[in-house]
Structure formats: C-alpha cells, structure tokens
Amino acid sequence: MSRIVACYKWVAEEADIRINADLSVDLSKAKGKISDYDRNAIEAAVQAAEALGGKAVSLTFGTQKAKASLKDVLSRGPEEGCWVNGEEADNADSSVTARALAAAIKKIEDVSLIICAEGASDTYARQIGPRIGAILNLPVITSVAKMTFVGETLQAVRKLDDCLQTVEVELPAVVAVLPEINSAPIPGLKAVMAAGKKPVTEYKSADLGVDLTPKTQVTAFKGYVMQRKNIILSGDVGENVAALVAALRKEGVL
Amino acid sequence: MSDKFDAIIIGAGPAGSACAYTLAKAGKEVALIERGDTPGSKNVTGGRFYTYALEMLDEKLCEEAALERPVTHEQFMMLGGERSITIDYHDPSFHTPESVPMSYTILRARFDEWLAQKAEENGALLACGIKVDDLLEENGKIVGIVAGEDEMYADVVVAADGVNSFMGQKAGLIKDLDAHTVGVGVKEVIELSPDVIEARFCLRSGQGAARMILGCTEGIHGGGFLYTNQESISLGCVFMPDQVAQYKKSVHEIYQNMKMHPSIYSLIEGGKTIEYGAHLVSEAGYRGIPSRLHREGFLMAGDAAGLVMNTGYSIRGIDLAMVSGIAAAKAIIRAAHPYEAGPLYMKELENTGLIPSMKKMDGFFDILETPWIYDRVPNLATGVFSDLFSVHGQVPQSIKNSVLQRIKENRLSLWQLAKLGLKGVKSL
Amino acid sequence: MSGIFIYSERLDIASELITFAREAGKPAVLLALSADAAQSAKNLGADKVYYLKGESPLAESYALAVAQLLQKQGSELFAVGATASGRDLAARTAGYLDCAMVSDVLSVSCADGQIQTERMMYGGAVLQRETLSGLSVITVPPGKFESSPPGLAEVEVVEVSSDPRVRLVETAPIVRQGTDLSKAERVVCIGLGMEKKEDMKIALELAEVLGAELGCSRGIAEERHWLPVEQYIGISGAIVKPQLYISMGISGQVQHTVGIRDARLIVAIDLNDKAPIFKAADYGIVGDMNQVVPMLTEAIKKMG
Numbered sequence: 008m009s010r011i012v013a014c015y016k017w018v019a020e021e022a023d024i025r026i027n028a029d030l031s032v033d034l035s036k037a038k039g040k041i042s043d044y045d046r047n048a049i050e051a052a053v054q055a056a057e058a059l060g061g062k063a064v065s066l067t068f069g070t071q072k073a074k075a076s077l078k079d080v081l082s083r084g085p086e087e088g089c090w091v092n093g094e095e096a097d098n099a100d101s102s103v104t105a106r107a108l109a110a111a112i113k114k115i116e117d118v119s120l121i122i123c124a125e126g127a128s129d130t131y132a133r134q135i136g137p138r139i140g141a142i143l144n145l146p147v148i149t150s151v152a153k154m155t156f157v158g159e160t161l162q163a164v165r166k167l168d169d170c171l172q173t174v175e176v177e178l179p180a181v182v183a184v185l186p187e188i189n190s191a192p193i194p195g196l197k198a199v200m201a202a203g204k205k206p207v208t209e210y211k212s213a214d215l216g217v218d219l220t221p222k223t224q225v226t227a228f229k230g231y232v233m234q235r236k237n238i239i240l241s242g243d244v245g246e247n248v249a250a251l252v253a254a255l256r257k258e259g260v261l
Numbered sequence: 262m263s264d265k266f267d268a269i270i271i272g273a274g275p276a277g278s279a280c281a282y283t284l285a286k287a288g289k290e291v292a293l294i295e296r297g298d299t300p301g302s303k304n305v306t307g308g309r310f311y312t313y314a315l316e317m318l319d320e321k322l323c324e325e326a327a328l329e330r331p332v333t334h335e336q337f338m339m340l341g342g343e344r345s346i347t348i349d350y351h352d353p354s355f356h357t358p359e360s361v362p363m364s365y366t367i368l369r370a371r372f373d374e375w376l377a378q379k380a381e382e383n384g385a386l387l388a389c390g391i392k393v394d395d396l397l398e399e400n401g402k403i404v405g406i407v408a409g410e411d412e413m414y415a416d417v418v419v420a421a422d423g424v425n426s427f428m429g430q431k432a433g434l435i436k437d438l439d440a441h442t443v444g445v446g447v448k449e450v451i452e453l454s455p456d457v458i459e460a461r462f463c464l465r466s467g468q469g470a471a472r473m474i475l476g477c478t479e480g481i482h483g484g485g486f487l488y489t490n491q492e493s494i495s496l497g498c499v500f501m502p503d504q505v506a507q508y509k510k511s512v513h514e515i516y517q518n519m520k521m522h523p524s525i526y527s528l529i530e531g532g533k534t535i536e537y538g539a540h541l542v543s544e545a546g547y548r549g550i551p552s553r554l555h556r557e558g559f560l561m562a563g564d565a566a567g568l569v570m571n572t573g574y575s576i577r578g579i580d581l582a583m584v585s586g587i588a589a590a591k592a593i594i595r596a597a598h599p600y601e602a603g604p605l606y607m608k609e610l611e612n613t614g615l616i617p618s619m620k621k622m623d624g625f626f627d628i629l630e631t632p633w634i635y636d637r638v639p640n641l642a643t644g645v646f647s648d649l650f651s652v653h654g655q656v657p658q659s660i661k662n663s664v665l666q667r668i669k670e671n672r673l674s675l676w677q678l679a680k681l682g683l684k685g686v687k688s689l
Numbered sequence: 690m691s692g693i694f695i696y697s698e699r700l701d702i703a704s705e706l707i708t709f710a711r712e713a714g715k716p717a718v719l720l721a722l723s724a725d726a727a728q729s730a731k732n733l734g735a736d737k738v739y740y741l742k743g744e745s746p747l748a749e750s751y752a753l754a755v756a757q758l759l760q761k762q763g764s765e766l767f768a769v770g771a772t773a774s775g776r777d778l779a780a781r782t783a784g785y786l787d788c789a790m791v792s793d794v795l796s797v798s799c800a801d802g803q804i805q806t807e808r809m810m811y812g813g814a815v816l817q818r819e820t821l822s823g824l825s826v827i828t829v830p831p832g833k834f835e836s837s838p839p840g841l842a843e844v845e846v847v848e849v850s851s852d853p854r855v856r857l858v859e860t861a862p863i864v865r866q867g868t869d870l871s872k873a874e875r876v877v878c879i880g881l882g883m884e885k886k887e888d889m890k891i892a893l894e895l896a897e898v899l900g901a902e903l904g905c906s907r908g909i910a911e912e913r914h915w916l917p918v919e920q921y922i923g924i925s926g927a928i929v930k931p932q933l934y935i936s937m938g939i940s941g942q943v944q945h946t947v948g949i950r951d952a953r954l955i956v957a958i959d960l961n962d963k964a965p966i967f968k969a970a971d972y973g974i975v976g977d978m979n980q981v982v983p984m985l986t987e988a989i990k991k992m993g
C-alpha cells in the first residue's frame with residue numbers, strides 16, 4: 008500500500024517565549040506544539056491517503072522533546088509515526104533538516120506523496136518541501152490550496168501572489184500546502200485513545216548516514232520588544248471611550 | 262482496542278491520576294480523560310502538598326516527584342492597615358535527611374503532569390484535550406461516558422472532575438452550588454531567583470516557607486496564602502463570593518490591594534508574573550460532602566466529592582484528593598461486581614481516616630463564619646503591637662488598657678472574643 | 690561570470706537586487722527564464738543577463754539548471770525576490786546545491802566574502818543574525834534597496850533542460866481588490882473576535898469617521914474570506930506604518946503584531962484583559978467591541 012508522508016515539526020509555543028531584559032531569549036519555559044500549519048499538512052495527508060487508498064505516515068525530525076509529539080500527531084489520523092531522534096535538530100538549519108528528513112523518507116517504503124506545510128511557525132522559512140524534492144529528485148508543488156487525485160495523477164491548485172495556477176504531476180511528488188487547504192479538526196476521544204497504540208518507528212539521527220552540520224552560522228539570536236505606553240482602561244465603557252478620545256486628541260492623531 | 266474499560270476516570274487532577282495509577286498498577290484497563298491540553302494546565306491551587314499521600318500511592322514516588330521546596334517554615338501573617346505581624350514557626354524535624362519531608366510546595370502544572378505520566382507508565386490510557394460531556398446510563402446504572410461524538414463504556418466511571426462536579430450533577434448526586442459553601446480563589450505565580458527568595462524569607466538553600474495571611478480581604482470572609490517554590494512565589498487569596506458581590510468589589514481588585522500591602526509587596530518586588538488564575542474551592546468541610554458519593558457504576562473522588570479541609574490556617578485538598586482516588590481504585594479492584602464498588606469505597610474512606618478527620622475538623626466552619634475575624638481581629642492585634650513597640654518618651658499606657666482600648670476601637674467586646682476562644686477550643 | 694546572481698519575476702525587486710550587488714561591489718548577474726523576461730531584464734542595469742532557455746513555463750522547474758549554472762560560473766550568492774514562486778525556485782536550487790539559504794531577509798550585507806543576514810523567527814518574536822560562507826541563497830522581500838538606474842546588459846542564451854514533470858494546466862489571474870495598506874495613515878483592524886460578517890458595519894463606520902482603511906488578521910481574510918487577502922496584516926501579510934492603528938477582536942499574536950511595529954500609536958479593543966495585544970498597545974479598552982466601537986465612533990463624530 009502506498010504511503011503518504013506528512014512532515015511536521017515540534018516547535019516551541021511562541022506565546023511562551025520569554026525575552027529577558029538583555030534581549031536574550033528564554034525558550035526553556037515554552038511548551039511544545041505541532042507547528043500550527045503542520046496540522047493542516049497532517050490532515051491533508053490523511054485525506055490524500057483516503058483518496059489514494061494509501062496509508063498516512065507522520066514524520067518528524069526532533070530532539071528527545073519531540074517524543075511528546077507522537078501521541079498528538081497520531082491522534083490526528085496518521086496510521087504510523089516516524090521520528091528521527093537527534094539533538095542536532097535543536098540547531099539544525101534548513102539544509103540539515105531537509106537532509107535528515109529525506110534520508111528518513113528513503114527508509115519508508117512505497118512513498119507516493121510527501122506533504123509539508125508551507126512554513127513552520129518558528130522558522131517560517133518555506134524551504135523544507137522544495138529542498139526535500141531536490142534531494143530526492145522528486146517533482147515539487149508549493150503553495151498548494153487544493154489537491155485532487157485521478158489515479159496516480161495529482162492535480163493541484165497553487166495560490167501564487169498574482170494568480171491561481173493549476174498544475175498536474177504524476178506521483179510520487181512533494182507538496183507544500185497552505186493552511187487554507189483544509190480545516191484541521193480537533194481530535195476526539197477515540198482518536199486520542201487509539202493514538203497510543205499506533206506503531207512508531209524511531210531512527211537515531213546518527214544512523215541516517217548524513218552530515219548534520221549546519222551550513223549557516225547563527226551569530227545572534229535576540230528577542231524583540233515593543234515599547235508602548237500600555238495604558239489599558241477597564242470598567243465603565245462610557246468613561247473609557249471619553250478618556251481614549253481625549254488621549255488620542257492629545258496625541259494629535261484625531 | 263475494546264470499547265469497554267474496567268474504569269473510566271474523568272479528570273487528571275490528583276484524585277483522578279492517583280486512582281488511575283492504582284488501577285493500572287493492578288492490571289486494570291483504565292482510561293484517564295482530561296479536558297486540559299496537558300494535565301494541570303488549567304488547575305489552580307495554593308501550592309502545599311502533604312507527602313504522606315504520595316507514599317500511600319507508592320513508597321518510592323516522593324523521590325522523583327515534581328515537587329518544589331520542603332516546607333520548613335510555617336508562617337502566619339496578620340495585616341492591619343499598613344501594619345503587619347508575622348509569626349514564623351521553624352521546625353527542623355519537618356525536614357530531616359532520614360525521612361521524607363512532611364510537606365512540600367508544588368506547582369500544579371508540573372505536579373499534575375508528572376503524576377498523570379506516572380499513571381500512564383503503569384498502563385493507564387491518558388487522553389488529554391478531551392472534555393467529557395455526559396454520562397451514559399442504562400437501567401439506572403452508569404455504564405459509560407460521552408465526549409463529543411464518541412461514546413465509551415466501562416464497568417465503573419469515576420468522577421474526579423473537581424469542585425462543582427458537572428459529572429456529579431449529571432449523576433444526580435450533587436445539587437447546584439451554594440455560594441455560601443464555595444470560595445473563590447485567585448492565585449498568581451511570581452518568578453524570582455532562588456537567592457532572592459531565600460534572602461527574603463530567611464531560608465537556607467532548598468528550604469521553603471508556607472504562609473497563611475489574615476486581614477488581607479478587606480473584611481470579607483477569606484484569607485491569603487503564600488508559598489515559596491524553587492524559582493517563584495505562589496501568592497493568592499480565597500474569598501466567599503457572595504460577600505465580594507455585596508462589597509461591590511471585584512476579587513481581582515481586592516487581590517491587587519493585598520499585593521500592594523507594604524509587607525507583601527516587599528516580598529514580591531521585582532518579580533515577574535508568569536501565571537494568573539482563578540478557581541473555586543469548597544469551604545464547607547465535612548458538612549459539604551454530598552450525602553451520597555456513589556451510584557451503581559459511578560464513584561466521586563477528590564473535590565468532586567467535597568473532600569477539602571479548610572481550617573483557616575491551611576487548606577488541604579490535594580492530599581485528600583489522592584487518598585480518595587486511591588480508595589476508589591481499591592474499591593474497584595476488590596469489587597466482584599460493579600455494584601459493590603460504592604459501598605466498598607465508603608468503607609475505604611472510613612478506614613483511611615479521611616472522613617473521620619474531616620468530621621473532627623467540622624467545627625472550624627463555624628469559627629470561620631465569624632464575620633469580624635477577617636478585619637477587626639488583625640486590626641486589634643496589629644494595634645496592640647503598635648502600642649507595645651511605640652516609644653515616644655512619654656508615660657506609656659498600661660498594656661491592659663491599650664488592649665482594652667484597641668478592643669473598643671475595633672467595635673469588639675471581651676465577651677465576643679471569649680466566645681470565639683471557647684468555640685475554638687471546642688472544635689479542636 | 691562570477692558575482693551575485695539575481696532572479697525575480699518581479700522587475701522592481703530584480704532592480705533592487707542589482708543595487709544590492711552594486712553596493713556589495715560585485716557584478717550583478719540577472720537570470721531570465723523566458724524570452725519575455727530576458728527582453729525586460731536586459732534594460733535593468735545588470736552587468737549580464739543569462740537567459741536559461743527550456744521547455745517549462747514554470748520558473749520553479751529550472752532549479753536544477755540554475756544550480757548547475759551557479760556552480761559553473763562560480764557565483765558567490767543567489768539572491769531571489771521573495772515571492773511565492775521565487776521562494777520555491779530558491780529553496781529548490783539550495784536543495785540541489787545542498788547549500789545555506791536564508792529566507793525573507795530583513796537585511797543583508799556582503800563583506801569579505803561573507804554574507805551577513807538578519808531575519809525574524811518565531812513569528813517576529815526573535816531576530817536571528819546569520820553568517821553564510823560559500824555559495825549561498827537568500828530571498829529578499831521588495832523595498833529593501835533602491836531601484837538601480839537602467840542600463841543595457843549583454844544577454845547570453847543558455848539552452849537548458851527544465852524539469853518536465855510538473856505540467857501547467859491553467860492560470861487564472863487573481864484580481865486585486867484590496868487597497869495598499871502600507872501607505873495608509875490610519876488603519877482600523879478587525880479580528881476573529883468579530884462574530885458575524887454583518888458586524889463589520891461597526892468597523893466600517895469607525896473607519897469612515899476616521900478616514901481609515903480597513904485591515905484584518907489572517908483568519909478574517911484567508912479562512913473567512915470577509916476581506917481580500919491584501920487586507921491582512923502581519924508576517925505573512927501587509928506591514929503597515931500608520932499614525933493610528935485601532936484593533937478590535939484581535940488577540941495580538943506576534944505574527945500579527947509584527948506587522949504594526951512601526952505604527953505611531955496602537956489602540957486595542959478586546960474582551961480579554963490578558964490578550965497579548967494590550968502589551969503591544971499604547972491605549973487599550975477592555976470590553977465588548979459591539980459596545981465600545983459604536984460609542985467611540987459617536988464620540989469622534991461629535992468632535993467634528
């Protein structure tokens with residue numbers, strides 16, 4: 008049975024990121040989550056598997072922390088999970104991530120389609136899908152807003168800056184989907200219960216036989232803080248509106 | 262996966278996780294269902310935990326539990342106007358190398374997640390992010406639950422869903438909440454470095470303080486608490502909501518005023534709020550326990566069963582939740598048939614001493630009903646101390662006179678105070 | 690020819706990237722992937738134009754050919770306009786070269802054979818600076834450099850094979866309906882807290898008395914389709930710099946607020962006093978927009 012691979016990244020919840028006074032960034036208190044748009048990629052894989060009569064498989068490259076993602080992702084529908092476990096994921100750049108994922112995909116049999124999201128919520132680099140395609144020498148379609156399958160042919164609608172483009176490709180292929188492609192449902196009780204029993208394959212990054220040294224060198228990683236007046240009014244609405252109008256007038260914007 | 266479990270437990274708080282842990286360890290098929298994205302993510306508590314309950318669950322658990330600081334310093338604070346009195350009771354025997362410290366401060370987001378994970382390691386199936394909406398009933402028996410589109414069956418359903426148990430209401434065992442017996446608590450976690458915490462509370466490295474605060478509620482029935490965690494302070498207070506409404510103030514406002522009290526502010530100054538939450542807490546003690554805690558196929562544990570002891574100097578709910586969760590599990594394990602579980606559970610609760618302890622402490626409810634202990638008593642005490650410590654080079658008043666005058670000033674009488682004292686002695 | 694190789698189907702960005710190459714003191718080599726593009730590229734002021742002639746009408750299908758050309762010519766950097774199709778071509782080229790790539794740079798400089806870039810991470814919460822050495826790829830959004838003065842360049846045609854596997858079926862232009870928010874002096878912005886499409890009335894009325902443009906968060910445009918996509922503000926939408934920005938029902942996630950950082954005054958209206966938008970605001974009112982906004986509109990009207 009053909010497999011549809013959904014790539015997802017376990018990222019830090021950006022709302023939990025703390026910026027210290029010296030603008031250094033503290034990620035230690037941030038909870039993990041499946042990157043927002045990857046939830047749509049996972050759902051797209053589940054739907055594609057149904058359309059193609061195949062099996063959706065989830066794939067992530069992450070540190071030990073990503074272990075917590077397995078139950079979460081499998082409750083969203085894929086039948087098997089695959090995890091490339093390596094501490095290198097913490098400072099991987101796009102080239103390392105794409106290489107690691109491509110190597111893992113080679114180990115999965117009968118892959119007919121690889122689905123990434125447009126961009127991850129931390130990097131939002133929008134590179135991994137096309138890079139995986141290049142490494143595996145597979146055709147790539149990015150900015151996908153809609154997919155339909157006729158036999159082994161995928162027809163995709165791409166949303167580009169100034170046009171909607173319809174393209175066709177014979178599988179296997181790599182696609183990067185936009186979040187608009189579907190609305191990823193919140194998993195129900197049975198799905199969550201079933202997730203714990205689905206099979207998971209774990210690869211150690213070192214066993215993939217690829218170079219895991221980043222090509223870019225990060226020289227600074229600094230938080231951004233907006234300095235604003237933060238005058239917040241609560242209580243009586245009439246008074247607040249009057250106070251606001253007075254303030255805006257004083258500021259010279261009215 | 263079969264669609265029927267030996268037990269379904271609703272809520273992965275301390276009651277639910279302890280119950281699931283015990284059942285799973287005994288080889289039962291258990292589902293533990295939690296509506297929060299992670300266990301503890303929505304839970305608000307003061308933050309003191311008595312370790313005996315963990316040892317009851319499993320002897321070695323304390324060693325690896327997600328705990329903060331052992332409580333070596335028990336403190337009591339009274340606020341009156343800008344003044345304050347703090348009593349510090351330090352007992353090294355509460356924290357000796359030979360034994361597990363009696364109590365620890367904890368942060369629920371960490372503790373609950375850890376405990377649920379332990380239950381999971383024992384084989385319980387944990388499902389987070391799922392809210393149970395209803396119970397399934399057949400022939401007068403509870404046989405399962407409904408969550409969204411899904412139904413799931415079990416021999417026994419345990420409601421460990423906390424105060425104001427929605428499941429208890431569905432099962433018809435709990436009436437609507439009475440605002441008179443339920444307090445509302447607000448709590449904040451304020452981050453500070455361990456050095457600063459230890460310096461401000463005169464603690465040695467790794468020691469912890471637990472403090473109850475009287476006189477911080479602007480006369481409303483209620484009190485404050487403060488616990489030192491490893492890298493933060495938990496500060497909050499609990500009030501009776503019906504009184505708050507009468508005073509036309511918001512709970513949030515009263516809490517903010519308490520925070521700004523000079524003696525409190527100096528403890529948290531420079532800290533950063535990393536968590537803020539509000540939650541209900543049962544205040545009624547023994548008399549707040551519903552008359553029935555079970556039906557065929559259904560048990561209630563922890564806050565859902567009203568198992569909270571509030572003595573004014575401490576709130577105990579987490580340990581009781583765990584003890585009752587374990588009791589429920591034991592009853593389910595021993596029951597040859599689901600209908601036996603209920604009565605066996607009640608027997609367990611008696612045997613563990615939980616219900617008897619609550620009965621013993623019942624008198625506190627009356628003391629805490631005394632309206633003037635929340636402002637006039639702390640004002641009186643701080644006033645007397647003010648007289649005691651003021652030196653202006655004039656002939657001082659006798660202490661007796663000062664006390665009498667302060668009593669009068671606070672619109673109290675010796676008689677009232679004596680009655681309170683008597684009530685206190687009787688209830689102890 | 691070595692130097693900085695440039696590609697963008699948008700001539701404005703291509704021209705800006707030529708300026709970047711000039712500032713870096715490097716030859717600017719422009720790539721064109723169709724006969725038309727080669728024709729216009731010729732006049733942009735580059736030092737040289739390579740026209741990669743193949744079969745596919747899709748720029749992305751030339752990634753392998755581009756990678757081979759870059760290598761053969763000893764290019765130092767491939768700078769690509771940050772459009773949907775440009776990013777795709779750039780990332781695929783980087784994949785074939787297995788080289789460093791930085792997407793959507795905030796700033797880029799080139800000195801001593803090293804490229805320094807800055808970009809946003811975590812939706813804008815963090816700024817990351819990187820150093821790239823060796824042949825690398827970057828994508829650059831519009832407006833980072835001045836356009837270069839025109840000038841004629843030699844065009845060299847290189848016959849290449851494009852990737853035939855992805856076939857174009859049809860193209861439907863998207864009619865731009867939105868306004869250019871980046872130049873608006875005042876912006877009234879609605880978010881998912883707005884319950885019904887009819888409620889947009891309160892925002893429109895406020896916008897009218899203020900003479901403001903209407904903006905929104907991503908979900909309003911991309912999921913609910915209440916406003917055109919040009920109207921949403923944030924890291925993947927418009928970046929605005931108005932004198933006054935007023936939001937209603939926007940929680941203020943960083944991906945949105947990054948788009949209003951340069952606003953002079955930020956006003957937020959939200960039900961939830963813990964909403965992060967209040968941390969980003971100069972003035973805020975905690976309350977129901979359906980109550981607050983009409984009153985605000987009236988109050989401003991009264992001022993005349």
Ligand SMILES: Cc1cc2nc3c(=O)[nH]c(=O)nc-3n(C[C@H](O)[C@H](O)[C@H](O)COP(=O)(O)OP(=O)(O)OC[C@H]3O[C@@H](n4cnc5c(N)ncnc54)[C@H](O)[C@@H]3O)c2cc1C
Pocket residue numbers: 271272273274275276277294295296297300301303304305306307308309310311391392393394421422423424427445446447448497498499540541542562563564565568569576577578579580582
């Ligand atoms: C301000 C405050 C201070 C306190 N201080 C202390 C203290 O210092 N020490 C102490 O021992 N006790 C303290 N308590 C009491 C203590 O917090 C509770 O007694 C204890 O948490 C009870 O545990 P529980 O497991 O019964 O319920 P909870 O901890 O409330 O857990 C119930 C769980 O069920 C989940 N749930 C609810 N409904 C559903 C549903 N329908 N479907 C799925 N899941 C559901 C909830 O999300 C929650 O995780 C305090 C309480 C308050 C409010």
Ligand SMILES: Cc1cc2nc3c(=O)[nH]c(=O)nc-3n(C[C@H](O)[C@H](O)[C@H](O)COP(=O)(O)OP(=O)(O)OC[C@H]3O[C@@H](n4cnc5c(N)ncnc54)[C@H](O)[C@@H]3O)c2cc1C
Pocket residue numbers: 043044126127128131812879880881882883905906907908909921922923924925926927937938939940941942943944945958959960961964976977978979
């Ligand atoms: C890679 C990536 C890129 C993204 N790019 C963008 C982007 O460019 N732009 C963008 O906007 N988002 C972007 N997002 C999405 C972003 O993370 C947020 O999800 C989004 O901005 C939230 O939109 P919102 O504030 O409208 O909705 P919500 O977060 O749902 O907030 C709604 C708010 O309305 C309030 N509310 C509800 N009812 C009322 C009422 N009656 N009166 C007043 N207030 C009310 C609520 O309290 C709440 O605060 C991106 C996300 C990712 C992962």
Ligand SMILES: Nc1ncnc2c1ncn2[C@@H]1O[C@H](COP(=O)(O)O)[C@@H](O)[C@H]1O
Pocket residue numbers: 014015016017042044045048066067068069096101104108122123124125126127128130131132133134135136
């Ligand atoms: N570490 C990773 N593991 C699995 N998939 C990833 C990883 N990093 C990125 N992806 C996938 O590639 C997409 C684009 O990522 P990026 O190019 O970093 O914006 C993501 O949305 C994921 O679908």
